Amino acid sequence: QVQLQESGPGLVKPSETLSLTCAVSGYSISSGYYWGWVRQPPGKGLEWIGSIFHSGSTYYNPSLKSRVTISVDTSKNQFSLKLSSVTAADTAVYYCARPDSGSFLLWGPGTLVTVSS
C-alpha cells in the first residue's frame, strides 16, 4: 500500500531554513495526484502549508507563501518542503499527506521540528 514518511532535522535555529523530505513508497509520484504538507503546532490545530502536483505546479497557503517552497523529485519518488526565516512560531509537527479528490486520506506519521537556538 501507499506509505509516506517524513524526514529532516528535528531542530532548526531561528532565521534559518527548515527543510523536510517526504518519501513515497507504493506509488509513483509521477503517476499523478497532488502531494501536500500540513503542520500542527504543539497543542494546536492543523494548518495546510501547501501542495504540489506531480507535474510541479505548486499552491501555497497565502499566510506562508513568501517563505515556502515545495518541490518534487520524481527520480527519488519524494517531495520536499523548505520554509525560510523560521521563528519559534514555526515549531510544529509537520505532516506530508496526499489529498484524494480533496480530502486527505493518506498521511505520514509526522515529524516534530523545533525552532530554537
Next chain:
Amino acid sequence: DIVMTQSPDSLAVSLGERATINCKSSQSVLYSSDNKNYLAWYQQKPGQPPKLLIYWASTRESGVPDRFSGSGSGTDFTLTISSLQAEDVAVYYCQQYYSLPMYTFGQGTKLEIK
C-alpha cells in the same frame, strides 16, 4: 480564504450518548456543477496523524464505524457520533476542499467522556 469555524471547542458526552459537532464555513462549499459539498471530517488521537472519517460531507470512509455520520449542506455541517464509545475520545476537525488545491481546517473540537 474560506474560514472554517467549529463549535463547540470542547465537548463532554457520556458513554453511549450522542455527540454532535458543528462546522460552519464562511462561504458555501457546495459546488453547483456536481451538487457535492466539498467538506471532510477527521479524527485525531494523541501522537497520531489525523484519520479521515467522512468526505463529501456525508460519505463514510471505508472501515469507519457506522456510528459516525456527517450531514449538512452549503455552509453548515454536523458530525454526529450516535453512541459514544471510549475509543472515540479524540479531537475532531472539519476541512473544506472547495478551493482545492488549497484547503482550510476548522480549529478542532476536543471530545471527552463525561
